[in-house]
Amino acid sequence: QVQLKESGPGLVKPSGTLSLTCAVFGGSISSSNWWSWVRQPPGKGLEWIGEIYHSGSTTYNPSLKSRVTISVDKSKNQFSLELSSVTAADTAVYYCTMRSNWFDPWGQGTLVTVSS
Amino acid sequence: QSVLTQPPSVSGAPGQRVTISCTGTSSNIGAGYDVHWYQQLPGKAPKLLIYRYTNRPSGVPDRFSGSKSGTSASLAITGLQAEDEADYYCQSYDNSLSGSVFGGGTKLTVL
Numbered sequence A: 001q002v003q004l005k006e007s008g009p010g011l012v013k014p015s016g017t018l019s020l021t022c023a024v025f026g027g028s029i030s031s032s033n034w035w036s037w038v039r040q041p042p043g044k045g046l047e048w049i050g051e052i053y054h055s056g057s058t059t060y061n062p063s064l065k066s067r068v069t070i071s072v073d074k075s076k077n078q079f080s081l082e083l084s085s086v087t088a089a090d091t092a093v094y095y096c097t098m099r100s101n102w103f104d105p106w107g108q109g110t111l112v113t114v115s116s
Numbered sequence B: 001q002s003v004l005t006q007p008p009s010v011s012g013a014p015g016q017r018v019t020i021s022c023t024g025t026s027s028n029i030g031a032g033y034d035v036h037w038y039q040q041l042p043g044k045a046p047k048l049l050i051y052r053y054t055n056r057p058s059g060v061p062d063r064f065s066g067s068k069s070g071t072s073a074s075l076a077i078t079g080l081q082a083e084d085e086a087d088y089y090c091q092s093y094d095n096s097l098s099g100s101v102f103g104g105g106t107k108l109t110v111l
Helices: none
Strands: A003-007 A018-025 A034-040 A047-052 A058-060 A068-073 A078-083 A092-099 A103-106 A110-114 B009-012 B018-023 B036-040 B047-050 B064-069 B072-077 B086-094 B099-102 B106-110
Touching: A003 A092, A003 A103, A018 A034, A018 A092, A018 A110, A034 A068, A034 A103, A047 A068, A047 A078, A047 A092, A047 B099, A058 A068, A078 A092, A103 B047, B009 B018, B018 B086, B018 B106, B047 B064, B072 B086
Parallel strands: B009 B106
Antiparallel strands: A003 A018, A018 A078, A034 A047, A034 A092, A047 A058, A068 A078, A092 A103, A092 A110, B018 B072, B036 B047, B036 B086, B064 B072, B086 B099, B086 B106
8 A cells, every 4th residue: 555755844945846655565666667746726626747767757736847856766665746936836835655557655745835 | 726627615405416527637637637526525535436527436435426527527416415515626637737636625514
């Protein structure tokens, strides 16, 4: 049973870079799945950010592509998200999740607030 | 503006049946990509509810069912219970965006 857990700073300054890591437990990140990030601004819906395969292949949401980098560390069985030039609009709960065709399971989510 | 369109809210009394629609376009549902549904309880992470239009993961009650019609999908919940009060999201793949897309979410209120 794969479990995911996000970690990283809960507060990021405007124009800074948001960095989060997702640890994968109970399964290998080298399995035939995509490892994804989804975010949810307070009171709003879900937005797919992007995803990575263990080979390093990535796909990003076109609306965020210029600011997003997702990477994988197979030795630590984890993957990471970096979002640059953040503004208050990037304040959200960030979830990591595994995608075969559908997203399952999901991490518990971590709230990242962009504020000075 | 979400790529997949859902009603913002639906409601029903305990025991009743409600449906939630998810309307797409020719670049997602209409292109033949699967639709999946998620339930998000208040303050919790989303949870897979229905995959590939009609399939329930282990542990999901058969009160929840999904269907497809053309460029739309629907989630039906029968025998409404108070614990079903949550936000529900549909999700698919969009070939013009080359990525996953979600509906805007539907808030279910059990009266």
